[in-house]
Amino acid sequence: MEPEEARSILRPQKDERYGFGFALSPYRGCSHGCRYCYVREYPNALHRPEDWGGWVTPKLNAPELLWSQRHKLHDARVFMASATDPYQPLERQYRLSRRCLEVLLLCPTTEVIVHTRSPLVLQDLELLRAFGDRLSVGLSIPTDDDTVRQIVEPHAPAIPSRWAAAERLAAAGIQVTIGVAPLMAVHDAQAFARRARASGASNAWVGGLRLLKQDPFYKVLADHGWLKVLDSDYKEGIRAAFLEAFPPRKHKREARAQPVASPPATVIRQPGLFDRVG
Numbered sequence: 001m002e003p004e005e006a007r008s009i010l011r012p013q014k015d016e017r018y019g020f021g022f023a024l025s026p027y028r029g030c031s032h033g034c035r036y037c038y039v040r041e042y043p044n045a046l047h048r049p050e051d052w053g054g055w056v057t058p059k060l061n062a063p064e065l066l067w068s069q070r071h072k073l074h075d076a077r078v079f080m081a082s083a084t085d086p087y088q089p090l091e092r093q094y095r096l097s098r099r100c101l102e103v104l105l106l107c108p109t110t111e112v113i114v115h116t117r118s119p120l121v122l123q124d125l126e127l128l129r130a131f132g133d134r135l136s137v138g139l140s141i142p143t144d145d146d147t148v149r150q151i152v153e154p155h156a157p158a159i160p161s162r163w164a165a166a167e168r169l170a171a172a173g174i175q176v177t178i179g180v181a182p183l184m185a186v187h188d189a190q191a192f193a194r195r196a197r198a199s200g201a202s203n204a205w206v207g208g209l210r211l212l213k214q215d216p217f218y219k220v221l222a223d224h225g226w227l228k229v230l231d232s233d234y235k236e237g238i239r240a241a242f243l244e245a246f247p248p249r250k251h252k253r254e255a256r257a258q259p260v261a262s263p264p265a266t267v268i269r270q271p272g273l274f275d276r277v278g
């Protein structure tokens with residue numbers, strides 16, 4: 001948990017499928033230690049893959065570095081964070097994500113996507129709200145069953161606490177997207193999708209799990225009878241349930257002819273953070 005001074009903070013996103021201009025990660029490592037997380041295999045001189053989840057390095061100068069590079073952010077989109085969760089438990093102490101958001105707030109043409117598994121995001125609710133419609137929060141909820149979560153994401157916050165966070169953010173007027181990603185075993189797809197809609201989220205997406213060759217997570221799936229999550233039909237079934245709960249937005253002309261009573265919502269076919277592993 002030794003803090004460090006980072007040399008760079010804005011990582012250009014080269015993969016066109018993601019559509020993000022820059023990834024911004026105020027921490028290295030991740031205490032959530034999800035068992036499917038491919039980041040554990042990233043080259044690292046100090047930590048072994050099996051130690052993933054046991055170390056987090058705060059980038060102490062992240063806000064200052066970001067401020068010094070703000071000229072890059074005009075009309076750019078920033079995804080926060082990649083290869084970590086911006087709301088690590090250490091964020092309570094270091095407030096690096098918050099201070100980076102304060103910088104981004106001063107960049108009026110920058111669009112921000114905050115993606116997390118943690119209700120700790122609520123500690124910045126007022127700040128997030130100050131962005132208006134140029135910020136959205138994505139909450140990753142890969143399963144509707146917290147007993148599944150306890151196995152695959154043993155150190156990440158419980159699913160009910162993520163629903164509660166989604167509800168509070170949406171009630172505060174913040175755009176919320178539910179990321180069913182990477183898709184894990186689901187108990188009841190229709191009820192899951194309805195739960196997502198009832199949270200007040202305006203969008204949802206379903207992202208598949210792809211594993212490295214000989215990934216030890218195959219054994220976790222096999223041991224629990226969850227290999228179905230790798231099956232494209234299974235994913236399409238979950239996606240269909242979410243499409244029903246989040247009907248696609250109508251084209252403008254169509255919408256004028258047939259106004260909708262509730263705010264538009266959709267399942268966005270956004271590629272999952274895990275879609276590029278394989």
Ligand code: SF4
Pocket residue numbers: 030031032033034037038039083084085117156
């Ligand atoms: S929260 Fe994200 S970065 Fe952290 S361990 Fe889980 S999948 Fe990996």
